[in-house]
Amino acid sequence: MQRDHNHPTIVTIEKVIDETPTVRTLIFSDEVMSEALPGQFAMVWIPGVNELPMSIMISKEPGKAAFTVRKHGLASTGLFNVKEGEQIGIRGPYGNSFDLKEGKLLFVGGGTGLVPMMRLLTFVRPRDDVTVLIGAKTKNEVFFEDLAKSLLEEHHHHHVIVSTDDGSYGEKGFVTDVVEKLLSKTHFDGVYTCGPEIMMYKTVQSANSRHIFVQASLERMMKCGVGICGSCCVGTDLACRDGTVFDGLHLSKNKEFGYFHRNKAGILEHY
Amino acid sequence: MQRDHNHPTIVTIEKVIDETPTVRTLIFSDEVMSEALPGQFAMVWIPGVNELPMSIMISKEPGKAAFTVRKHGLASTGLFNVKEGEQIGIRGPYGNSFDLKEGKLLFVGGGTGLVPMMRLLTFVRPRDDVTVLIGAKTKNEVFFEDLAKSLLEEHHHHHVIVSTDDGSYGEKGFVTDVVEKLLSKTHFDGVYTCGPEIMMYKTVQSANSRHIFVQASLERMMKCGVGICGSCCVGTDLACRDGTVFDGLHLSKNKEFGYFHRNKAGILEHY
Amino acid sequence: MEPSLETSIGQIQLDRPVMLASGILGISLDVFKRLYLSGAGAVVTKSLSIEPWEGYPNPTILSVKGGGWINAVGLSNPGAPNFAKMIEPNKDVPIIVSLVGSIPEDFEMMIKQFEHCQVTAYELNLSCPHVAKVGLEVGDDPELVKKIVTAVKNSTNVPVIAKVGLGTSNYLNTVGTAIDSGIDAITAINTVRAMAIDAEIQRPILSNRYGGLSGTPIKPIALRCVYEISSKYDIPIIGCGGISTWEDAIEFFLAGASAIQLGSAIGDNWITVFHEINKGILQYMKRKDYSNIQEMVGLAKRS
Amino acid sequence: MEPSLETSIGQIQLDRPVMLASGILGISLDVFKRLYLSGAGAVVTKSLSIEPWEGYPNPTILSVKGGGWINAVGLSNPGAPNFAKMIEPNKDVPIIVSLVGSIPEDFEMMIKQFEHCQVTAYELNLSCPHVAKVGLEVGDDPELVKKIVTAVKNSTNVPVIAKVGLGTSNYLNTVGTAIDSGIDAITAINTVRAMAIDAEIQRPILSNRYGGLSGTPIKPIALRCVYEISSKYDIPIIGCGGISTWEDAIEFFLAGASAIQLGSAIGDNWITVFHEINKGILQYMKRKDYSNIQEMVGLAKRS
Numbered sequence A, B: 001m002q003r004d005h006n007h008p009t010i011v012t013i014e015k016v017i018d019e020t021p022t023v024r025t026l027i028f029s030d031e032v033m034s035e036a037l038p039g040q041f042a043m044v045w046i047p048g049v050n051e052l053p054m055s056i057m058i059s060k061e062p063g064k065a066a067f068t069v070r071k072h073g074l075a076s077t078g079l080f081n082v083k084e085g086e087q088i089g090i091r092g093p094y095g096n097s098f099d100l101k102e103g104k105l106l107f108v109g110g111g112t113g114l115v116p117m118m119r120l121l122t123f124v125r126p127r128d129d130v131t132v133l134i135g136a137k138t139k140n141e142v143f144f145e146d147l148a149k150s151l152l153e154e155h156h157h158h159h160v161i162v163s164t165d166d167g168s169y170g171e172k173g174f175v176t177d178v179v180e181k182l183l184s185k186t187h188f189d190g191v192y193t194c195g196p197e198i199m200m201y202k203t204v205q206s207a208n209s210r211h212i213f214v215q216a217s218l219e220r221m222m223k224c225g226v227g228i229c230g231s232c233c234v235g236t237d238l239a240c241r242d243g244t245v246f247d248g249l250h251l252s253k254n255k256e257f258g259y260f261h262r263n264k265a266g267i268l269e270h271y
Numbered sequence C, D: 001m002e003p004s005l006e007t008s009i010g011q012i013q014l015d016r017p018v019m020l021a022s023g024i025l026g027i028s029l030d031v032f033k034r035l036y037l038s039g040a041g042a043v044v045t046k047s048l049s050i051e052p053w054e055g056y057p058n059p060t061i062l063s064v065k066g067g068g069w070i071n072a073v074g075l076s077n078p079g080a081p082n083f084a085k086m087i088e089p090n091k092d093v094p095i096i097v098s099l100v101g102s103i104p105e106d107f108e109m110m111i112k113q114f115e116h117c118q119v120t121a122y123e124l125n126l127s128c129p130h131v132a133k134v135g136l137e138v139g140d141d142p143e144l145v146k147k148i149v150t151a152v153k154n155s156t157n158v159p160v161i162a163k164v165g166l167g168t169s170n171y172l173n174t175v176g177t178a179i180d181s182g183i184d185a186i187t188a189i190n191t192v193r194a195m196a197i198d199a200e201i202q203r204p205i206l207s208n209r210y211g212g213l214s215g216t217p218i219k220p221i222a223l224r225c226v227y228e229i230s231s232k233y234d235i236p237i238i239g240c241g242g243i244s245t246w247e248d249a250i251e252f253f254l255a256g257a258s259a260i261q262l263g264s265a266i267g268d269n270w271i272t273v274f275h276e277i278n279k280g281i282l283q284y285m286k287r288k289d290y291s292n293i294q295e296m297v298g299l300a301k302r303s
């Protein structure tokens, strides 16, 4: 029978990589997921634990894909603890993708929000001028810096900048301050961001105010991933089906973006 | 949505032709049925009346097909009475087809058993030597004689022979006596028959005894047409799915062929 | 004359006969507006309880290989009071408020919350197949159905619909009891209790184990329920279950439904499905020369 | 060690766990032999009545767009006496004789007919959803179920199976009653009452209007029934409903079935389906290192 993308397909975790003490990358074989577009996500079933949305991470080997998970609550800790040889269920890929411009490009990622940024980097052309901004609270939460660099090896012009809130590594300060500084200095042809919503909100604001094309990939509570349950709604939008990637101009008209998300009961909560 | 062959598709009867006082041909447009193989049948729903199996008759126009029905009991009379512009439901095509040999071919049909013979004639090559035998009780039950002739127009060697039991038209006697006569005179490369079971039984016997390749298309009580209900079983065979066309050698080993059929309750009845 | 898509389900008047079913995309007024503009004649809210409910943990929804969906969302909802506040500004969208509860007082309390809201109708969920003490557990108890419907009818002048489904009793009796107690219309049916197990993992996939089957697989079941209800009772019916094409919609009208609801089709075809179905119904009506929906309702019952 | 496909359903021992369901291709001993040679572990006959029944007029079967079949064959059958005579010569094929009737005496009389036949088990059809006075009308009546099962158990030493389905009462109670009355095993489920209407013709398609839905659409429902029964009762179960692949078969074993039956899959994939499923089960057992079916039965119930 043909694969049903909305029914869990069982895959085996083949390799686990520790990125930081609380972040791990789990690699598995799956043709469909290996060809996911940047920004697309999967619903990941950890049997006996929970199911949660995860951006689809790249893997160096063809036919493989990965998830990069930060250990947090029940579900993510369950995934974080999956060992090599153990099985999980995946459905998807879900969601749209980015509209990649040409020229001078800025990528702004925080935490596991870097995952779609990494996949997007694999689509950038060698002649583009690429800046990757990695934000973290502190030094030992920084990851994917080397990966970003190696993905950009063939590019003449590229910068990978890390900023930490406490200055323990790279530039000191909020990543959004670096964004503001960069955008005020030079013109960019496209800005792409994924990470904590406040980070994305400020990045979108900085770009919008300068009429720079910007896209952000949103996170919301997700149950179905296909636009049935409604749990992921952001104003009139359903993050899972209309997004997760939205244009900055569209987001600037959304009353909830940057301010509210909904909890498991669907009640609006302030960020 | 793609067409579901096992769910009735509604078609409109575009033309009705009287073949004899009790036999009519109903023509309709349907790509799928127009491409049915010789010997295949449809389950025909006459709304409010019944559903019954009907061999798929040819039509001169592309994209069209037909049924040729003899008025008999409730269901066939219902179909016989369908007027131009009225709708019926059809599902299928069901069943296998004939294995058409080359060379000297004999077609033996009685009554509406001529329907698959007519479709089969359209596949015969001009260089084949073709004999069509049409059997009927009496003169005004003869039909398709002209059609058979016109289908064979381009053939150098062809004969259309009619025999009636009462001798009111064509040769006098049972069609199976003509078969026996023909087969005893000349070698045939293939014999094809459809019609009353006794006619087919004798034809198969005549051919088998001379080691001549012969195929017959069987009729049995049919409800599903797909091999679920079991009502069409003939020994180990399901007429609808294994047939309706069977080789003479296979039939010679079947204890029911020529002797028994099952009624609506599934009880074996003698012919 | 151009045929009209208007329909009435008893006192309920709608511009278009296709509604959003309860529980689908149903927690935000902004989304309701969008669905209305996409062609939905009305939206039914998620089933609301007095208190907010988180629902079951994930996995809560998955598709079935070969068609349809199984869900055990567990009636997660923000609670009637929060919800009423959210829809208070609404003037444009016909909103049908779906309610779940265990006792008459639950329903009375919730209806009070909507005093200042424009509510097109209430739909009593007597048929959720996977949450204890509400839904089917209520629908399968005739005494309770009687008490709840009577209480609700005494609390509001807005039309009240009972949503029924296949439980552990004869749903036709539930319909009968609801009618005797004054119900204005019936929605049939809810999801059908079902399960998905993964052969590799060797466990039920839903966290709640049991869930409700929706989408194409249940259409023939829902259609027979509408036909059965309309053959037995004289009550306006809203058909629901597996509807995804205009042909499905017509079949439900012919079986006796004055309007329809859909949910799962959105997962398969997204929200353009409303427009597609409306368009198909109109074309059918033109071809068959009908001027309004009501002319078709129940036609399949003639012998 | 090569895993074994042998299974036992209580006292019933089978070489292979996949059977032909009742009503499918089930009127001729020749065909039974063929199915057995194709890989069926046993064949269940059409449900037999005392007298021959013609069943309903055509149309009696059609497929549903989007999957599955609806039938209202109407239990056409040659009658128990004729049938018993036909299978008398059988020595090789495990035949399970399915019976329908309205009162205990019907069943007692029929069982007498099979005195000289080799019968692997009797299956009481308490669940046909579209014929009056038998099937579900019996299954929904606990008193009658008790009387019939008791009478049948007193008439024969051959194992007796009750086949249940979704009717107008709680089928779990029917199972409980049957167990209390001495039943040896349960088959779950029969078809689910349903309907098909044609939008163009504006009529129900089946001559009987109502029929039973079978095939893929009912699989998630059947699976939950097996899981529910095996969670509540300690009784051997035969799973039936929508099974068409080895994965489906495994899921039913995990839910608690010791064997399975299939019907509709033959319409979709023809009789090679038995061999395909047997092969798939064996490969799965090798991969998961099971030596016999029983090791899997009910595994999905662990928490």
Ligand SMILES: Cc1cc2nc3c(=O)[nH]c(=O)nc-3n(C[C@H](O)[C@H](O)[C@H](O)COP(=O)(O)OP(=O)(O)OC[C@H]3O[C@@H](n4cnc5c(N)ncnc54)[C@H](O)[C@@H]3O)c2cc1C
Residues within 6 Å of the ligand: A041, A051, A052, A053, A054, A055, A056, A067, A068, A069, A070, A071, A072, A073, A074, A075, A076, A077, A112, A113, A115, A218, A219, A220, A221, A222, A223, A244, C058
């Ligand atoms: C499209 C998308 C892609 C994501 N990609 C990644 C990724 O690549 N790596 C990663 O580590 N995390 C990712 N997340 C976040 C992840 O899904 C979880 O939200 C997060 O791991 C915390 O979950 P938890 O259940 O462990 O925490 P909990 O303590 O149970 O919940 C904490 C908070 O997490 C959020 N959350 C919980 N469950 C869900 C859910 N089903 N859907 C959305 N949010 C939920 C809620 O805001 C909740 O309040 C992504 C989320 C979305 C929506």
Ligand SMILES: Cc1cc2nc3c(=O)[nH]c(=O)nc-3n(C[C@H](O)[C@H](O)[C@H](O)COP(=O)(O)OP(=O)(O)OC[C@H]3O[C@@H](n4cnc5c(N)ncnc54)[C@H](O)[C@@H]3O)c2cc1C
Residues within 6 Å of the ligand: B041, B051, B052, B053, B054, B055, B056, B067, B068, B069, B070, B071, B072, B073, B074, B075, B076, B077, B112, B113, B115, B218, B219, B220, B221, B222, B223, B244, B263, D058
């Ligand atoms: C594969 C196949 C192709 C056929 N093709 C044609 C054709 O092209 N033209 C034509 O006129 N007839 C054809 N028939 C015969 C036709 O289906 C009917 O059997 C016949 O018309 C008499 O049906 P009735 O219901 O009117 O008669 P009734 O008086 O109701 O029945 C008379 C006898 O007809 C047979 N019969 C009735 N219903 C069925 C059924 N559902 N399936 C099979 N036999 C049945 C039985 O032997 C029955 O005893 C075909 C039959 C089969 C099996």
Ligand SMILES: Cc1cc2nc3c(=O)[nH]c(=O)nc-3n(C[C@H](O)[C@H](O)[C@H](O)COP(=O)(O)O)c2cc1C
Residues within 6 Å of the ligand: A228, A229, C021, C022, C023, C024, C046, C047, C061, C069, C071, C073, C075, C098, C125, C128, C163, C189, C190, C191, C214, C215, C216, C218, C240, C241, C242, C243, C261, C262, C263, C264, C265
């Ligand atoms: C994810 C999901 C959530 C649902 N939640 C509710 C609910 O809260 N209240 C309710 O009455 N029905 C609920 N239902 C049932 C639907 O309203 C509808 O009756 C059922 O899905 C059948 O219609 P469909 O086949 O068009 O989806 C839900 C269905 C789904 C799929």
Ligand SMILES: Cc1cc2nc3c(=O)[nH]c(=O)nc-3n(C[C@H](O)[C@H](O)[C@H](O)COP(=O)(O)O)c2cc1C
Residues within 6 Å of the ligand: B228, B229, D021, D022, D023, D024, D046, D047, D061, D069, D071, D073, D075, D098, D125, D128, D163, D189, D190, D191, D214, D215, D216, D218, D240, D241, D242, D243, D261, D262, D263, D264, D265
């Ligand atoms: C054409 C047809 C006839 C049936 N006849 C019977 C019957 O006589 N007795 C019975 O118990 N079940 C009967 N059934 C039900 C099947 O035995 C089975 O329970 C049901 O079809 C579900 O299995 P499936 O999805 O594999 O077909 C019939 C089903 C079909 C499709």
Ligand code: FES
Residues within 6 Å of the ligand: A221, A222, A223, A224, A225, A226, A227, A228, A229, A230, A231, A232, A233, A238, A239, A240, A241
């Ligand atoms: S996650 Fe269900 S609608 Fe988006």
Ligand code: FES
Residues within 6 Å of the ligand: B221, B222, B223, B224, B225, B226, B227, B228, B229, B230, B231, B232, B233, B238, B239, B240, B241
């Ligand atoms: S007609 Fe049903 S099996 Fe052949």
